[in-house]
Ligand code: SF4
């Protein structure tokens with residue numbers, strides 16, 4: 019049985035600047051990283067592998083260099099990887115992305131039963147948190163979002179029990195398998211790759227599925243299949259802070275000023 | 289043949305056979321180790337052997353070491369006497385000192401007599417010292433030490449009993465030349481009837497024989513094995529300063545680091561057999577000193593115990609019984625994981641070991657195993673490792689911020705041909721607010737002296753020092769290759785660093801990658817600039833009483849001790865005040881070996897301990913020359929609540945403060 023981990027390669031956003039003139043992201047020279055939220059999804063799938071013997075397949079849609087990210091997944095312990103890459107997949111919004119990913123999972127499920135699909139809660143470049151739910155809806159899987167713990171999985175009874183972390187409370191939810199589980203960053207601490215695995219990953223085969231393979235209707239994928247359009251990207255105005263006191267030479271006074279101001283603004287109740 | 293001789297022959301052959309078998313059992317295990325060429329440059333090796341093994345240069349550097357030197361030489365001389373004794377026992381008609389020409393016979397009799405009393409006195413002194421006024425690291429009257437010292441004492445007593453008897457009997461032709469034996473004969477044996485005398489001589493002769501053979505057979509099973517191994521270990525000692533680790537070849541199927549005893553090199557194993565358990569390394573170790581579970585002597589001892597436990601099984605290719613890296617529950621022969629992470633790689637242990645055992649390289653071997661094969665390490669390291677891989681600096685700060693500090697200085701990019709030196713700023717010097725002040729001070733000095741320098745700017749990446757010392761050789765390897773490639777592409781030949789860790793890494797570690805850089809630490813460069821008159825100082829910028837702290841990676845790793853002291857003297861008019869432990873014996877700040885990025889959970893804090901030592905000198909300024917030391921000392925001073933009255937300044941800041 020499979021655990022499919024969906025990972026995305028994203029620009030290291032802390033290093034991305036917005037072009038002040040065109041309003042677009044300057045991606046040049048910015049290194050790519052695996053979406054930090056997705057590292058937790060991958061880790062959770064690897065833990066399911068350790069706990070229940072599931073086979074882990076990491077999938078990703080992106081340009082050909084996404085292969086690097088998938089190799090990282092292999093180094094961490096994924097058994098297989100599928101790269102969904104084709105010109106016509108480019109420029110996709112969450113709707114079109116979930117389309118391709120869902121179809122890929124469907125293809126995987128034809129070969130081997132899928133127990134769970136794991137997604138990160140959101141990405142750091144898009145921040146929409148829609149792709150996971152999109153996949154679940156398209157595939158008709160149980161949809162479990164904001165999961166910070168997978169309590170138990172019963173593969174024969176096809177049941178999973180998870181803990182969802184909501185704003186003010188946690189809830190324990192049971193759902194039938196297959197399920198799409200979107201995990202939060204608190205779900206786990208991702209492991210670190212061992213060198214022999216890294217070396218093995220360096221020349222392992224990353225399966226490529228392009229649209230010749232997938233045969234999806236070009237109207238439903240990529241830019242054409244997207245319903246959202248980015249009109250403008252800009253950095254939100256940030257209210258300028260003010261400097262209160264001198265914390266370095268007089269920390270006590272500075273602390274008093276700070277607490278006073280917080281009470282004044284109603285942010286602190288004593 | 290008399291029945292006595294037959295009996296003795298049987299005893300002797302059995303004893304020697306058992307000794308030979310013991311040695312074979314022990315030493316054949318050394319061949320389990322991986323290869324390490326320690327046979328080149330025989331001439332220098334022989335020189336080292338003379339100086340350190342026979343001359344005991346390091347042993348005598350401690351007050352009581354002379355006693356050991358005396359015993360060592362007595363032992364060597366009496367080796368001849370005892371060979372004569374054993375062979376003479378077997379072939380009394382052929383082998384005897386008395387068969388030598390008179391001159392030689394008398395001289396040897398005289399020497400053996402004197403040396404024996406010297407040995408007896410030295411043994412007594414050692415026993416008294418262990419019992420009465422020992423340093424804690426010596427370990428007092430351990431069973432091992434009492435046994436061996438006791439055996440030697442009895443051996444000497446038997447020697448005198450035997451010879452005194454012969455003198456009293458009148459059968460010793462060289463009696464006149466044996467003052468001590470002669471004295472014993474006159475004082476204790478006068479008037480004893482001939483028959484009793486013969487019995488006494490026989491008794492002492494057998495006592496001597498039995499004790500001697502017992503001693504021989506005890507050696508391979510005790511710390512006194514060093515009597516056999518210390519001399520070769522000095523011969524095999526590293527011919528260069530041990531300031532780097534060997535590269536690993538990242539090929540599929542290789543094993544990385546050491547997780548099982550046979551993955552050490554043979555020298556690592558032989559080291560373990562050579563330990564004299566003198567405790568000097570424990571005494572020098574900052575981790576041991578501050579009450580942490582790491583004790584370098586025990587690490588070496590555990591390697592030996594593990595080899596003895598697992599070696600024969602590995603020879604037979606069956607599973608080992610004792611893990612090399614344990615969880616702290618095992619008794620002897622396993623090094624606990626937490627121990628492995630406590631080492632600051634300060635090198636103090638190596639510096640004092642009289643037999644040149646290489647302690648921390650073994651610790652790094654085991655770290656490599658934990659990181660590379662097991663991905664097991666203190667949890668705070670995962671962020672550190674990931675920051676290094678993703679952002680090429682320890683904090684994970686965006687690389688674009690590497691040049692932020694340049695807003696306050698006039699800086700140009702390094703260009704081969706136009707700029708002479710590359711200023712390799714280092715991560716701390718570029719990102720850390722406190723250490724940027726050092727960088728700025730250094731740039732002021734360079735400009736004042738008219739040095740032509742430039743930086744790599746945003747393209748600079750971490751040198752990887754902490755990665756390597758923490759055992760993450762895989763990531764270090766890639767970063768080192770990247771750096772070396774960049775240096776070659778940009779035509780970098782001369783480098784200035786303000787961080788001893790960058791300094792040592794670029795200078796020593798990168799050599800393994802083919803980089804032949806001329807690297808100067810800023811202390812060396814600044815001192816040269818002052819000495820050659822290129823830097824004009826104004827003595828007015830007096831920083832008060834200056835106490836100096838040696839950075840491990842500058843001092844012990846690279847032998848730079850004088851440059852910073854001379855530079856301080858140029859500013860203040862006098863050499864800095866020294867702490868109790870300084871130069872080769874300096875005590876680490878606690879930040880090396882990747883410890884900068886680890887919590888210090890066990891024992892007292894190393895930095896606070898060092899700050900306390902510095903405060904004893906009542907300084908106005910603690911002068912350091914390493915960004916880690918700066919941070920460690922500032923934190924330590926805050927801990928002591930004296931950050932208002934004592935300052936921590938980098939040498940560059942002190943000198944910059946005195947610029948005209
Ligand atoms: S290198 Fe320093 S910290 Fe490590 S064992 Fe030796 S003395 Fe102790």
Ligand code: SF4
Nearest residue numbers: 563564566567569641
């Ligand atoms: S390792 Fe060296 S310094 Fe330490 S106890 Fe053994 S012989 Fe002495």
